[in-house]
Amino acid sequence: MRKLLEGSQAVAEAVRLCRPQVVAAYPITPQTHIIERLAQHVADGELEAEFINAESEFGAASIVQGAVAAGVRAFTATASQGLLLMTEVLHNIAGMRLPVVMVCANRAVSAPINIFNDHQDSMALRDSGWIQLYAESNQEAADSVIQAYRIAEACELPVMVCMDGFYLTHSFEPVELPTQGAVDEFLPPFHFARTLNPATPMTLGGGSEPDNYQEYRVLQHEAMENSRAVIEAFDADFGTQFGRSWGGLLDGYRLEGAQTVVLGTGSLMGAVRDVVDRLCDQGRAVGALRLRCLRPFPARELVGRLGSAQRIIVLEKALSVGAGGIIAAELRAALQQAGITTPVESVIGGLGGRDLTPDVIEAVVRNAGPDEAGVSCRFAPQVAVHHEAHEEHEE
Amino acid sequence: MTNKQESISRSLYEIRFHGRGGQGAVSAAALLALAAFDDGFESQAFPKFGSERRGAPVEAYVRIGRTPIRAHNQVYTPDAVVIQDATLLRSEPLLRGLKGGGVIVLNSAQRPDDIDSDRDDLRWIVLPASRVGERLLGRPLPNTVLLGALAAVTDWVSLAALENAVTNHLARKGDAVVKANIEAVREGHRLALELKGVHYEELEGHEEKK
Amino acid sequence: MDKRDPFRHNVLTSGHRACSGCGEAMAARMVCDLIGPDAIYINATGCLQVFTTHNQQSAWQAPWIHSVFANAAAVASGVEAALRVRGKDTPVVVQAGDGGTFDIGLQCLSGMIERGHDVLFVCYDNEAYMNTGVQRSSSTPHAVHTTTSPPGRLSQGKHHLKKDVISIVAAHYMPYAATATIAYFPDLKAKVEKAMGIKGPRFLQVLSPCPLGWAHDSALTVTVSRLAVETGLFPLIELEHGELTGVMRLAEQKPVEEYLRPQGRFRHLFGNGEGAAELRHLQALADARICRYGLLDAATEWDTQSAMQSMRHGRGGYVPVLQEEMEK
Numbered sequence: 001m002r003k004l005l006e007g008s009q010a011v012a013e014a015v016r017l018c019r020p021q022v023v024a025a026y027p028i029t030p031q032t033h034i035i036e037r038l039a040q041h042v043a044d045g046e047l048e049a050e051f052i053n054a055e056s057e058f059g060a061a062s063i064v065q066g067a068v069a070a071g072v073r074a075f076t077a078t079a080s081q082g083l084l085l086m087t088e089v090l091h092n093i094a095g096m097r098l099p100v101v102m103v104c105a106n107r108a109v110s111a112p113i114n115i116f117n118d119h120q121d122s123m124a125l126r127d128s129g130w131i132q133l134y135a136e137s138n139q140e141a142a143d144s145v146i147q148a149y150r151i152a153e154a155c156e157l158p159v160m161v162c163m164d165g166f167y168l169t170h171s172f173e174p175v176e177l178p179t180q181g182a183v184d185e186f187l188p189p190f191h192f193a194r195t196l197n198p199a200t201p202m203t204l205g206g207g208s209e210p211d212n213y214q215e216y217r218v219l220q221h222e223a224m225e226n227s228r229a230v231i232e233a234f235d236a237d238f239g240t241q242f243g244r245s246w247g248g249l250l251d252g253y254r255l256e257g258a259q260t261v262v263l264g265t266g267s268l269m270g271a272v273r274d275v276v277d278r279l280c281d282q283g284r285a286v287g288a289l290r291l292r293c294l295r296p297f298p299a300r301e302l303v304g305r306l307g308s309a310q311r312i313i314v315l316e317k318a319l320s321v322g323a324g325g326i327i328a329a330e331l332r333a334a335l336q337q338a339g340i341t342t343p344v345e346s347v348i349g350g351l352g353g354r355d356l357t358p359d360v361i362e363a364v365v366r367n368a369g370p371d372e373a374g375v376s377c378r379f380a381p382q383v384a385v386h387h388e389a390h391e392e393h394e395e
Numbered sequence: 396m397t398n399k400q401e402s403i404s405r406s407l408y409e410i411r412f413h414g415r416g417g418q419g420a421v422s423a424a425a426l427l428a429l430a431a432f433d434d435g436f437e438s439q440a441f442p443k444f445g446s447e448r449r450g451a452p453v454e455a456y457v458r459i460g461r462t463p464i465r466a467h468n469q470v471y472t473p474d475a476v477v478i479q480d481a482t483l484l485r486s487e488p489l490l491r492g493l494k495g496g497g498v499i500v501l502n503s504a505q506r507p508d509d510i511d512s513d514r515d516d517l518r519w520i521v522l523p524a525s526r527v528g529e530r531l532l533g534r535p536l537p538n539t540v541l542l543g544a545l546a547a548v549t550d551w552v553s554l555a556a557l558e559n560a561v562t563n564h565l566a567r568k569g570d571a572v573v574k575a576n577i578e579a580v581r582e583g584h585r586l587a588l589e590l591k592g593v594h595y596e597e598l599e600g601h602e603e604k605k
Numbered sequence: 606m607d608k609r610d611p612f613r614h615n616v617l618t619s620g621h622r623a624c625s626g627c628g629e630a631m632a633a634r635m636v637c638d639l640i641g642p643d644a645i646y647i648n649a650t651g652c653l654q655v656f657t658t659h660n661q662q663s664a665w666q667a668p669w670i671h672s673v674f675a676n677a678a679a680v681a682s683g684v685e686a687a688l689r690v691r692g693k694d695t696p697v698v699v700q701a702g703d704g705g706t707f708d709i710g711l712q713c714l715s716g717m718i719e720r721g722h723d724v725l726f727v728c729y730d731n732e733a734y735m736n737t738g739v740q741r742s743s744s745t746p747h748a749v750h751t752t753t754s755p756p757g758r759l760s761q762g763k764h765h766l767k768k769d770v771i772s773i774v775a776a777h778y779m780p781y782a783a784t785a786t787i788a789y790f791p792d793l794k795a796k797v798e799k800a801m802g803i804k805g806p807r808f809l810q811v812l813s814p815c816p817l818g819w820a821h822d823s824a825l826t827v828t829v830s831r832l833a834v835e836t837g838l839f840p841l842i843e844l845e846h847g848e849l850t851g852v853m854r855l856a857e858q859k860p861v862e863e864y865l866r867p868q869g870r871f872r873h874l875f876g877n878g879e880g881a882a883e884l885r886h887l888q889a890l891a892d893a894r895i896c897r898y899g900l901l902d903a904a905t906e907w908d909t910q911s912a913m914q915s916m917r918h919g920r921g922g923y924v925p926v927l928q929e930e931m932e933k
Contacts, residue, residue: 021687021690021691022683022686022687022690024682024683024686048690049690050686050687050689050690052682052683052686052720053720054679054682054716055679055712055713055715055716055719056712056713056716058675058676058679058712058713059676059679059682059712059713059716060679061676062672062673062676062679062680062682062683062713063679063680063682063683063686064683065672065676065680065683066647066670066672066679066680066681066682066683066684066685066686066687067683067684067686067687068683068687069670069680069683069684069687070645070683070684070687070688070691071687071691072687072690072691074683074687088673088675089672089673089676092672092673096672196645196668196669196670196684197668198642198643198644198645198667198668198695200668201642201665201666201667201668201669202668202669203658203663203665203669203670204669204670204671205648205658205670205671205672206654206658206659206661206662206663206671207654207655207658207659207660207661208660208661209659209660211660212660212661
């Protein structure tokens with residue numbers, strides 16, 4: 001049954017349905033409602049788990065690392081500075097190939113301190129060895145958590161489910177929560193082969209030298225490359241069982257015949273869809289493509305979906321300072337490698353919670369031209385402030 | 396669930412709540428969205444604020460529509476504005492973007508004299524919601540009173556659905572709180588019907604009528 | 606199936622890559638053998654981790670995990686929580702150096718204790734960052750020469766005092782916190798056994814001389830660790846729920862110079878006037894510790910001499926003195 005749920009609650013319910021046995025967290029806005037809800041579930045006996053109040057995000061990440069290594073499913077969530085404080089441990093979890101699942105309630109990074117949404121935090125962790133799934137809606141965030149555990153445990157790779165702070169975490173939206181029986185059917189019981197156990201003693205996290213370190217990374221990279229098929233298959237499986245799927249790696253909207261395609265990620269794509277409809281109604285051939293999975297980067301799949309576009313606009317909420325758009329750069333490389341010369345316009349917007357309204361997105365689509373040589377990116381305009389009565393767009 | 400789909404004329408309504416931290420603007424937005432959802436609509440509610448500070452200006456938004464709501468943007472051109480604290484009128488452009496024929500539900504015990512609007516296309520409902528809240532809830536909380544009033548003047552959500560939303564959303568706070576808030580919703584609804592369509596300039600003597 | 610090597614019974618086997626005379630290797634072997642292989646060991650980054658798991662080889666015959674430098678106590682918290690929900694009572698043991706305890710790991714350690722995790726945290730205290738080449742830590746004693754607290758025209762080595770970490774730990778209303786050193790194995794054994802019999806967080810600070818960083822002869826590791834106790838610079842004590850419950854009485858107080866002389870890290874203090882002042886300072890620190898813990902007059906069954914003679918008799922220099930005194 002569909003219910004109107006706050007995004008944090010939807011995600012907390014999804015986590016509960018996955019039956020983690022250890023939940024560790026440290027509060028940070030806008031992640032707090034997720035862990036508060038889980039703490040309540042544990043207090044009410046609705047989730048049989050150890051809820052551990054860590055002394056920092058660094059500690060929280062370390063606790064879930066220990067818990068998973070000791071043989072149980074675990075969960076943590078954070079955002080922004082908290083994610084950055086976890087960084088050292090997150091790399092370590094990935095290098096150890098531990099199937100940890102976490103939620104990042106995406107928030108800007110300081111200075112200046114800002115609690116609102118953008119993608120700078122999780123984007124900074126893109127090379128840490130975590131699979132990264134970005135949700136567009138609360139429903140997708142909840143479903144992605146359930147998928148994430150199955151992906152992580154099948155691939156021995158950690159998965160970060162990224163959901164936009166406030167836009168999703170604090171939004172009430174209709175969400176359909178699966179039943180416990182259905183989730184149990186989709187998600188097998190936790191299994192991890194390299195569990196710490198005195199009967200079969202194993203050394204996890206020992207040293208390595210120049211003659212073999214690289215091979216660890218090669219194997220990790222291969223596992224990431226192979227996880228693309230797993231992510232797609234499990235999303236399709238999820239669709240079969242629950243009647244909803246999220247495109248696997250990429251989620252296209254009105255792409256057929258689209259000459260201009262807007263590529264982006266996360267909750268901003270809802271507004272992009274509205275703009276695509278608006279422009280199509282006006283006879284323009286515009287479509288949208290949502291990058292659901294940033295890591296592994298679906299380069300081949302992107303080329304397949306964007307190959308016939310004449311104009312590509314990448315709209316992203318993170319900035320590689322001094323270089324420009326991150327997704328745009330990776331897309332340019334993918335297209336170039338495939339011999340496609342379509343120019344990619346890199347547009348940065350929505351930083352620190354600045355709202356990317358349909359009007360702003362439309363202006364980006366209408367006004368953009370090919371990048372001048374040497375210009376890495378441009379910035380979305382500030383939202384117009386409406387002081388006057390406004391003509392509605394509706395019929 | 397009552398189906399009110401036919402009763403609204405447009406495909407999307409947007410409501411903006413203005414209040415101060417602690418007055419329940421965010422809860423009010425959630426309750427309105429829950430009620431609309433209960434009435435069979437798609438709905439969405441979310442706050443603008445981030446840090447939780449008592450007394451600071453807070454905004455919250457609601458969308459009510461016939462089809463799934465995809466955009467997560469703030470509300471810039473609301474169909475209605477709910478103002479929980481009249482002192483905000485001095486510091487914030489609360490009516491910005493309000494559509495023609497838009498509704499303003501204002502918590503005030505007297506005629507507000509700080510309104511800088513020269514617009515004559517708006518519908519004002521002014522009621523002493525804090526005072527009503529104080530009487531019914533024991534605290535000067537205006538939010539559920541104003542929700543009742545909004546439901547009465549717009550007909551976007553049913554009174555029954557609002558009462559359901561209060562019952563479910565506030566269940567954790569106990570039966571007494573739920574009961575008092577249902578009373579508050581009903582009282583707001585009743586007062587607004589009494590005042591329906593009244594421009595604020597005609598509100599002189601409202602207190603005496605009460 | 607038990608995959609342990611049936612011909613090796615040490616939890617930490619030989620063949621690892623510690624320096625000759627490494628105090629930490631001795632201490633870890635003692636501690637881990639007392640606990641046994643039916644435990645899960647969590648290691649902070651540091652010498653012990655490096656010399657026992659060199660390049661895909663492991664000297665550990667027990668399940669062992671190393672994550673990063675600062676987080677051993679937090680990883681242990683997660684391991685312990687997982688074992689608890691799985692209904693297992695496998696002991697959980699953290700091993701860390703002084704850097705991973707006094708400095709970078711202190712926050713996670715404090716969190717672990719405050720949350721009451723059933724974990725034994727063992728700090729092998731060699732009083733500096735030895736793994737990276739002898740840099741000063743907050744455990745480094747006053748006036749010690751390290752590469753980042755060098756003596757010079759304006760300096761007599763480390764300016765500051767050794768952090769009193771055992772008091773900080775004990776102040777968490779800690780069920781059990783104790784100091785020990787390799788020179789007094791029976792005492793160390795009694796303390797490990799006592800710790801393993803207690804539920805909740807426990808802490809053991811084991812002074813572990815480092816021939817490289819302390820610049821003493823590799824053959825003198827045990828002697829130096831004994832002198833640290835006999836001079837009063839490193840009191841052997843036990844604290845339960847924050848209260849002092851046991852000390853190792855000094856049969857006689859030796860002058861600090863006997864401890865300092867064999868160590869190159871104090872060499873700059875000898876033969877000059879400013880150094881002499883620091884020597885007096887160090888003697889005063891020893892005297893203060895002796896006074897604070899009553900090391901000369903505590904009524905204990907064992908003292909630093911008889912404990913040595915009782916080496917093979919199991920029990921070391923520990924008796925709960927305060928209780929006896931209170932009864933008097």
